[in-house]
Amino acid sequence: MKTSLVILTLFMAFAGPVFAHETAVGDLQIIHANIPKPGATARSAAGYMVIANDGTEADALIAIETPAAQKAMLHESATDAQGVATMTHIDRLPIPAGDAAVLEPGGFHIMLMGLTGAFTEGQMVPATLVFEKAGRVQIEFMIDPPGGADHSNH
Ligand SMILES: [Cu+2]
Numbered sequence: 001m002k003t004s005l006v007i008l009t010l011f012m013a014f015a016g017p018v019f020a021h022e023t024a025v026g027d028l029q030i031i032h033a034n035i036p037k038p039g040a041t042a043r044s045a046a047g048y049m050v051i052a053n054d055g056t057e058a059d060a061l062i063a064i065e066t067p068a069a070q071k072a073m074l075h076e077s078a079t080d081a082q083g084v085a086t087m088t089h090i091d092r093l094p095i096p097a098g099d100a101a102v103l104e105p106g107g108f109h110i111m112l113m114g115l116t117g118a119f120t121e122g123q124m125v126p127a128t129l130v131f132e133k134a135g136r137v138q139i140e141f142m143i144d145p146p147g148g149a150d151h152s153n154h
Pocket of ligand 1: 046075076087109110111
C-alpha cells in the first residue's frame with residue numbers, strides 16, 4: 001500500500017462527523033463549531049457551537065467572518081406564546097465569566113447568508129470569530145449531517 005493511501009485512510013477515519021473538535025484561545029474554548037448540511041438549493045445555513053469561558057472576565061462575540069457566505073450574522077431564534085417562530089438579529093452575544101454561551105437549534109446561532117458554494121459532510125469551513133476582548137479567533141466549522149433548524153428559506 002502506498003504511503004499516500006495510508007495517510008488518506010487515516011484522515012478519512014478522523015474526519016467523520018462524530019469527531020468533535022475545539023479551539024482554545026486564552027480563557028475561551030470554542031467547542032465543535034458545526035453547520036448541519038443545508039439542502040442542495042439552500043442559500044443560507046446556520047452554525048452552532050459552544051463557547052466556554054474559564055476566566056474571571058466576561059467577553060462577548062461581536063462578529064463572524066467566513067469566505068463560505070456573503071454575510072454572517074448573529075441570530076436568536078425564539079417561539080412566542082402563539083407558537084410563532086421568530087429570528088432576531090443581535091449585535092453582541094455575551095460570554096459570561098465561568099460560564100458558556102451555547103449556540104444551538106432554537107436559540108442563538110450564526111446565520112450564513114448567501115452561501116458561496118456547496119458543503120459536503122465532514123468538510124471543514126474556515127471562519128473568524130471576533131470577540132470584544134479576545135479579538136479575532138480563527139476556527140473551523142465542521143459540516144455535520146443534515147438536521148437541526150430549517151433555515152433553507154430565509
Ligand atoms: Cu437565523
